[in-house]
Amino acid sequence: MLVYLTAECCGYPISIFFIVVNEFCERFSYYGMRAVLVLYFRYFLLWDDDLATSIYHAFVALCYLTPILGAIIADSWLGKFKTIIYLSIVYAIGQVTMAISTIHDITDANRDGTPDNFTFHIALSMLGLILIALGTGGIKPCVAAFGGDQFQEHQSRQLNTFFSVFYLCINAGSLLSTLITPVLRAQECGIHTQQQCYPLAFGVPAVLMVISLVVFIAGSGMYVKTDPEGNIMWSVCKCIGFAIKNRFRHRSSSYPKREHWMDWANEKYDKLLIAQIKMVLKVLFLYIPLPMFWTLFDQKVSICHFSGLLGGLPDQMQTVNPILILTLVPIMDRLIFPLIQKCGLNFSPLKRMTVGMLFAAMAFVSAALVQIEIDKTLPNFPSSSESQLKVVNTYSTTLNVTISPNEHLLIESFGVQLHTSKHTYSTISCMFVNGYTADLNITNLDSIEPSATTNYTLVNQGKRDFVLRHGEQWCEFSRKFGFGASYTFLIPSTVFSDDCESITEVEDMKPNSVHMALQIPQYFLITTGEVMFSVTGLQFSYSQAPKNMKSVLQAGWLCTNAVGNIIVLIVAELGKLPKQWAEYLLFASLLVAVSIIFSIMAYFYTYIDPAEIEAQVRKEQGLEPEEMEKETLEMEEKDEDQKNEQGVKQTKI
Numbered sequence: 078m079l080v081y082l083t084a085e086c087c088g089y090p091i092s093i094f095f096i097v098v099n100e101f102c103e104r105f106s107y108y109g110m111r112a113v114l115v116l117y118f119r120y121f122l123l124w125d126d127d128l129a130t131s132i133y134h135a136f137v138a139l140c141y142l143t144p145i146l147g148a149i150i151a152d153s154w155l156g157k158f159k160t161i162i163y164l165s166i167v168y169a170i171g172q173v174t175m176a177i178s179t180i181h182d183i184t185d186a187n188r189d190g191t192p193d194n195f196t197f198h199i200a201l202s203m204l205g206l207i208l209i210a211l212g213t214g215g216i217k218p219c220v221a222a223f224g225g226d227q228f229q230e231h232q233s234r235q236l237n238t239f240f241s242v243f244y245l246c247i248n249a250g251s252l253l254s255t256l257i258t259p260v261l262r263a264q265e266c267g268i269h270t271q272q273q274c275y276p277l278a279f280g281v282p283a284v285l286m287v288i289s290l291v292v293f294i295a296g297s298g299m300y301v302k303t304d305p306e307g308n309i310m311w312s313v314c315k316c317i318g319f320a321i322k323n324r325f326r327h328r329s330s331s332y333p334k335r336e337h338w339m340d341w342a343n344e345k346y347d348k349l350l351i352a353q354i355k356m357v358l359k360v361l362f363l364y365i366p367l368p369m370f371w372t373l374f375d376q377k378v379s380i381c382h383f384s385g386l387l388g389g390l391p392d393q394m395q396t397v398n399p400i401l402i403l404t405l406v407p408i409m410d411r412l413i414f415p416l417i418q419k420c421g422l423n424f425s426p427l428k429r430m431t432v433g434m435l436f437a438a439m440a441f442v443s444a445a446l447v448q449i450e451i452d453k454t455l456p457n458f459p460s461s462s463e464s465q466l467k468v469v470n471t472y473s474t475t476l477n478v479t480i481s482p483n484e485h486l487l488i489e490s491f492g493v494q495l496h497t498s499k500h501t502y503s504t505i506s507c508m509f510v511n512g513y514t515a516d517l518n519i520t521n522l523d524s525i526e527p528s529a530t531t532n533y534t535l536v537n538q539g540k541r542d543f544v545l546r547h548g549e550q551w552c553e554f555s556r557k558f559g560f561g562a563s564y565t566f567l568i569p570s571t572v573f574s575d576d577c578e579s580i581t582e583v584e585d586m587k588p589n590s591v592h593m594a595l596q597i598p599q600y601f602l603i604t605t606g607e608v609m610f611s612v613t614g615l616q617f618s619y620s621q622a623p624k625n626m627k628s629v630l631q632a633g634w635l636c637t638n639a640v641g642n643i644i645v646l647i648v649a650e651l652g653k654l655p656k657q658w659a660e661y662l663l664f665a666s667l668l669v670a671v672s673i674i675f676s677i678m679a680y681f682y683t684y685i686d687p688a689e690i691e692a693q694v695r696k697e698q699g700l701e702p703e704e705m706e707k708e709t710l711e712m713e714e715k716d717e718d719q720k721n722e723q724g725v726k727q728t729k730i
C-alpha cells in the first residue's frame with residue numbers, strides 16, 4: 078500500500094494551495110471570456126440576438142459535456158495530473174486562438190474598422206471555442222477530484238472545507254474577470270482603426286490560463302498522484318455488458334434471484350470492481366432529476382428584470398452571483414450549518430441539495446411576483462391578433478385621420494396617437510421625428526431627412542444632452558430618462574428659431590416604477606439555493622465515489638449541468654408562454670415536483686464510505702491491497718484472451 082507523506086500547513090496539505098490558485102486563474106480565464114462572448118457575437122460578428130444566444134448556450138453545454146472525456150482519459154489512461162496538464166495546454170491554445178480571432182485588423186484590408194472576411198473570424202473563433210470547451214470541461218472533473226486526492230483519511234473535516242474554499246476560488250476568479258473584461262472590451266484599440274478592444278478582453282483570459290498552467294506545474298513536486306488502475310472505464314463497460322447479458326441468459330424463474338442486477342457479473346468479474354460499479358451507478362441514478370435545478374439556474378440572468386438599476390455595464394451584472402457566493406459560502410459553512418447541527422437536526426448532504434432546489438424554486442416564484450408588478454406598469458401590448466399603429470401629426474393644425482371605414486383618430490398638431498386595432502397595420506415607431514424642412518444631425522445618430530424618423534435608440538438612464546445641427550445652425554436640449562421607458566421627440570420646423578424649446582416629448586412607455594429592492598430576494602434565494610445544491614453536490618460526488626472513479630463521478634455531476642443547459646436551449650426553441658410570470662411559475666412548479674421526487678430517491682439512498690467497502694471486499698477475498706491491484710491487472714489480460722463467452726469460468730467467488 079502506498080503511503081504519502083505530505084507537507085501540511087494548519088492541517089491542510091500545502092499542495093492544495095497550488096490547486097486552488099490554479100482554479101482561481103482558470104475560472105478567471107473562463108468567466109472572463111464568457112462575459113464578453115455574446116457581445117463579441119453580436120457586435121463583432123454581427124450575429125442577431127437569437128443566433129448569438131443559441132451558440133453561447135451550445136458552447137456552455139459543450140463545456141459541461143466534455144468532462145466525461147476528461148474523466149475517462151484521467152481515470153483510464155493518463156491519470157489526473159497529466160490529464161490536467163495536457164488539456165490545460167489545449168485550453169490555453171483555444172484562448173489564444175479566440176483572442177486572435179477578435180483582431181479586426183487581420184482582415185480589414187480597406188481599413189474601414191470592420192473585418193472584410195467574416196468567415197475567417199467565425200472559423201477561428203469556433204475553433205478557439207471548441208478547444209476551450211475541450212480544455213475547460215476536460216480538466217474540470219479532474220481538478221476537483223485531484224484536490225480531494227491530496228487529503229489523507231484523518232483530514233475529512235479539512236476535505237469538506239476544501240470544497241467550500243474551492244468554490245470560493247471559482248467565484249472569486251469569476252467575479253474579478255466579470256468586472257475586468259467588460260472594461261477592457263470598452264477600451265479602444267487597433268492598428269489601422271481604433272475599435273472596441275476585444276483582443277484585450279479575450280487576451281487577458283488567455284494570459285490567465287497560461288498562468289494557471291504554470292502554477293499547477295509549479296506544485297508538481299508536492300502532489301499526491303495516483304496512477305490509473307488500467308483502463309477502468311473499459312472494464313466497467315464490459316462488466317456492465319456482461320451482467321446484462323448474463324441476466325438475460327438466466328431469465329428463467331428456475332434461477333435464484335440475486336440481490337443486485339450487477340451481481341450477475343459475479344461469474345466473470347472481480348467482486349471489487351462490481352462493488353465499485355454499484356457505488357457509481359447508485360449515485361448516477363440519484364442524479365437523474367438534478368438537471369432541472371440547472372435549467373432554472375442558467376436562466377437566472379433573465380429573471381433580473383432591470384439590470385441597469387444596480388449600476389455598471391450590463392455585462393457586469395453577472396457579478397451579483399459571485400459576490401453573493403463569496404458572502405454566503407462562509408455564512409453557511411461557519412454559521413448556518415453548525416447551528417442546524419447544534420439544534421440536533423440531521424441536515425445530510427442530500428437534504429441540503431433538496432432544500433437548495435426549493436430555494437431556487439422560491440427565487441422563480443419571487444421573480445413571478447415582481448413580473449406581475451412590472452406588468453401592471455406596462456402599456457397594453459397588441460395581442461397576436463392585433464397590431465399597433467402610431468400616427469404623428471407634424472402639420473400645423475389638428476388633423477382627422479381615417480384608418481378604416483369606421484375608425485377616426487383626432488390628432489393635435491405635433492401630437493402622437495397610438496391606435497390598437499383588430500386589423501393588421503404595420504407598427505410605426507420612432508425616437509426622433511424630423512418636422513424641420515431640411516436634414517438634421519443629432520448627437521450620436523445618423524442624419525435624419527425631413528419628415529423622417531429615427532429608429533428607437535438606446536440611451537443610458539439619467540439626464541442626457543442632445544445637440545441638433547443643420548449647417549451652421551444648432552441648438553441643445555436635455556431630457557431625463559427613466560429605466561424601461563420609451564419616448565418620441567417631435568422636432569418642429571421652428572426648432573432653431575426658438576432654441577430647441579418647441580421640441581415635444583411623448584412618453585410611449587412609462588419608466589419602471591417597481592422598486593429595484595424587489596429584485597434582491599430572487600438573487601438571494603437563487604444563490605442560497607446554489608450554495609446548498611452545488612457546493613454540496615461537489616463534495617457528495619467526491620465522497621461517494623470509489624478511489625479509481627473519482628473523476629468519473631465528478632463528470633457525472635457536471636453532466637447534470639450540461640443537460641440543464643440543453644433543456645434551456647430546447648425551451649427557447651419551443652417558444653414562450655404569453656405571460657412571463659406564468660413561465661416563471663411553471664418553472665418553479667416543475668422544480669418543486671422534481672425536488673419531491675429527488676427527496677424520495679434520497680430517502681432510499683444509504684451513504685457509504687467507499688474506502689471502507691473496498692477494504693471489506695478485499696478482506697472477504699483475503700487479499701492485501703497490492704495483491705488486489707495485481708489481480709485486477711491479471712484479470713484484465715485474461716479477459717482479453719477470453720473470446721469465447723460459452724466457456725465462462727468462475728474465476729473468483
Ligand SMILES: NCC(=O)N[C@@H](CC(=O)O)C(=O)O
Nearest residue numbers: 247248398399402607611638
Ligand atoms: N456561481 C457559479 C459557479 O460557481 N459555478 C461553478 C460550478 C459549476 O458551474 O458547475 C463553476 O463555474 O465551476
